Amino acid sequence: MDFSPTPEQARIREAIEKLCERFGDEYWLARDKNGEFPKEFHQACARDGWLGIAMPEAYGGAGLGISEAAVMMQAIAESGAGFSGASAVHMNIFGLNPVVVFGTEEQKKRMLPPLIDGKHRACFAVTEPNTGLNTRKLKTRAEKQGAQYIVSGQKVWISTAQVAEKVLLLARAEKGLTLFYTDFDRRHIEVREIDKMGRHAVDSNQVFFDALPVPEADRIGEEGKGFEYILHGMNPERILIGAELVGLGRCAVKRAAKYAKERVVFDRPIGQNQGIQHPLARNWLALEAAGLMVQKAAWLYDQGKPCGAEANAGKYLGGEACFDACQQAVMTHGGFGYAAEYHVERYLRESLVGRIAPITPQLILCYIAERVLGLPKSY
Numbered sequence: 001m002d003f004s005p006t007p008e009q010a011r012i013r014e015a016i017e018k019l020c021e022r023f024g025d026e027y028w029l030a031r032d033k034n035g036e037f038p039k040e041f042h043q044a045c046a047r048d049g050w051l052g053i054a055m056p057e058a059y060g061g062a063g064l065g066i067s068e069a070a071v072m073m074q075a076i077a078e079s080g081a082g083f084s085g086a087s088a089v090h091m092n093i094f095g096l097n098p099v100v101v102f103g104t105e106e107q108k109k110r111m112l113p114p115l116i117d118g119k120h121r122a123c124f125a126v127t128e129p130n131t132g133l134n135t136r137k138l139k140t141r142a143e144k145q146g147a148q149y150i151v152s153g154q155k156v157w158i159s160t161a162q163v164a165e166k167v168l169l170l171a172r173a174e175k176g177l178t179l180f181y182t183d184f185d186r187r188h189i190e191v192r193e194i195d196k197m198g199r200h201a202v203d204s205n206q207v208f209f210d211a212l213p214v215p216e217a218d219r220i221g222e223e224g225k226g227f228e229y230i231l232h233g234m235n236p237e238r239i240l241i242g243a244e245l246v247g248l249g250r251c252a253v254k255r256a257a258k259y260a261k262e263r264v265v266f267d268r269p270i271g272q273n274q275g276i277q278h279p280l281a282r283n284w285l286a287l288e289a290a291g292l293m294v295q296k297a298a299w300l301y302d303q304g305k306p307c308g309a310e311a312n313a314g315k316y317l318g319g320e321a322c323f324d325a326c327q328q329a330v331m332t333h334g335g336f337g338y339a340a341e342y343h344v345e346r347y348l349r350e351s352l353v354g355r356i357a358p359i360t361p362q363l364i365l366c367y368i369a370e371r372v373l374g375l376p377k378s379y
Contacts (some may be wrong), residue, residue, distance in 0.1 A: 003295070007065070009071045012053075016072050019044055020079035025343055031201035032332065032346050037163045038088045038201050041081070046118025053091040054236075056100060059112035065302035066236045069093050070243035070294060077247030080343065083350040086244040091122050094236050095168060098179055098229040102221035111181055114167070123164040123184065125155040125207060125249035126230065130266055133363060134229060135170070135177075140173035140209065142178055143328055149180070149219070151212040157357070161191045161205040169214075175224030182218040198349025235311040236301055237358060242294040242311070245354045246319030249287045249325035252347045256280055256329035259342075263333075276332055283325040290317035309372050316364040319355035326351040 004302065005013070025043050029039050045051055054069040055061025059107045062068075073093065076085045092115055099111050114120040140153025151171050161167075167184045170177055190208040221229055257280055260271030270276050297310035326348040330337035335346050369375040 003292075004243065005071065008062070009068055012068055012071050012073045015095075016050070016075040019048060019050075020076060020085070022083060022334060023079075023081060023085070025080050026082055028201065028342065029346070034198070035200045035203070037083060037160070037203070038081075039163075041085060041371070042088050043118055045089050045092075046116075051089060051118055052116035054094050055096070055109075055112060055116055059108055060116040065298070066094070067298040067302050069236075070239055070298045073240050074243040074247035074291075074294075077244040078251045079247075081250055082200050082248050082251065082347055083244060084354045086247075087199060087202040087306070087353075090240065090244075091124060091160065091168075091260050092116070092118075092232050093125055094233065094240060095122060096181065097233040097236065098168070098220050099181055101232060102229050103181075104224075107181075107217075107220070111166075120165045121160055121163050122166040122168060122181075123159075123207075125158050125163045125167050125169045127155060127157050127340075129154060129156045129206075130268070132317070133294045135361065138170060138172055138177060139201075139379075140169075140171040142173040142180070142214065144174060147179075147216050149214045149216065151180075151209045151214055153209050155207040155209075156205075157194070158205045159202055162193060162203040163165075170226050170230060173223050175222075177222045178224040179220040179229050180214050180218050181220055182212075182214045185212060188212040188231055191234070197352065198346065199353050209287060235297070235307050238315040239294060239297045239301060239307075241354050241358065242297070242314035243288065243317070244319035245322040245351070246287055246291045246294060248347060248351060248354070249283065249290075249318070249322035252322075252326040252329035252344060252351075253280055253283050253287065255342075255344060255347075256325075256332040259273035259336075260332055270332075279328045280332065283321065283328050286317070286321035287325060290314065290321045292295040293317050309368060310363045312359075312367050315354075315359070316361050316368075319361060320350075323348075323351045324354050 052061030053064050057063040073086050127139055142149040142151045164184045169180045188210050192206040194204045196204055260276050261269055263270045294314035297307045297314045300307035329344040330348050333342055336342050370377050
């Protein structure tokens with residue numbers, strides 16, 4: 001067993017840290033206030049070749065594993081970019097894995113390079129208002145008409161739909177749930193932004209599809225197997241979200257510890273008080289444990305081994321540890337923790353994104369109870 005990062009992983013972290021230095025706290029505070037997509041950060045990642053870190057070399061990617069992608073995403077979140085920075089590039093990192101695994105050679109050559117080089121931004125349209133995580137009950141329809149499908153329906157909580165040129169879309173065709181990667185044609189798509197608590201730099205939306213024409217050539221794999229294709233990418237997605245949560249939590253703890261050393265009340269730094277020390281120490285412990293689980297899950301995935309329990313556990317542990325750390329960072333700052341200029345209130349708001357999505361902590365507990373402990377299914 002070797003818990004040291006490989007030389008390549010160490011180089012990735014160092015390079016990402018240097019890139020993120022160009023986008024400091026004030027950049028992310030401004031994006032949080034004005035709600036603008038961090039296009040400068042997205043394009044910087046594209047120019048330096050990071051958007052294709054886990055994509056095949058044949059199509060312009062780096063051909064590395066989820067372990068390396070997790071290092072990258074954790075470093076972005078840990079820099080202070082938080083979930084705004086991570087979400088700005090998350091779809092590029094692994095979102096088109098269904099195309100890599102199930103797409104034709106023509107589709108890979110057509111679809112992957114523009115996403116990797118940053119020319120295209122894509123959104124992921126699965127969740128619907130009345131189905132939530134019960135994906136098999138999706139109602140958005142894809143009706144076959146000649147050499148195309150006509151898609152109509154509604155999706156919700158769709159990130160980056162305000163700026164997307166492409167959409168990875170799951171809809172119900174004649175043979176069942178079917179996956180498409182196609183143009184985000186706004187002549188047939190209405191996007192309504194959701195006014196939400198946090199992660200303002202990356203939008204969340206309701207999306208309405210009104211007879212959207214989708215060429216048959218944009219269907220990924222076979223009709224009726226879209227849900228199977230989506231499932232294939234769920235474990236790596238949980239791993240990457242877990243890594244981002246650990247990164248954001250570490251950022252919050254570091255900022256709180258720095259403030260606790262500098263803030264003097266009653267003639268002593270508040271960090272000298274065990275009432276401040278112990279909660280932050282517990283946060284560090286929980287984040288380290290979550291990080292190890294994420295690391296294990298990523299290693300298992302890259303080795304081609306089963307990793308469902310570990311991927312879900314990493315996401316769950318990361319979510320709880322990150323939320324607790326961000327909350328404690330606010331409390332450590334006292335009243336100033338409520339002020340935007342100290343940044344920790346933004347971290348707390350953003351920590352809830354990864355705690356809730358893409359799967360709730362309650363459903364992860366159900367998964368572990370059923371699949372690991374062998375208990376009867378509860379839903």
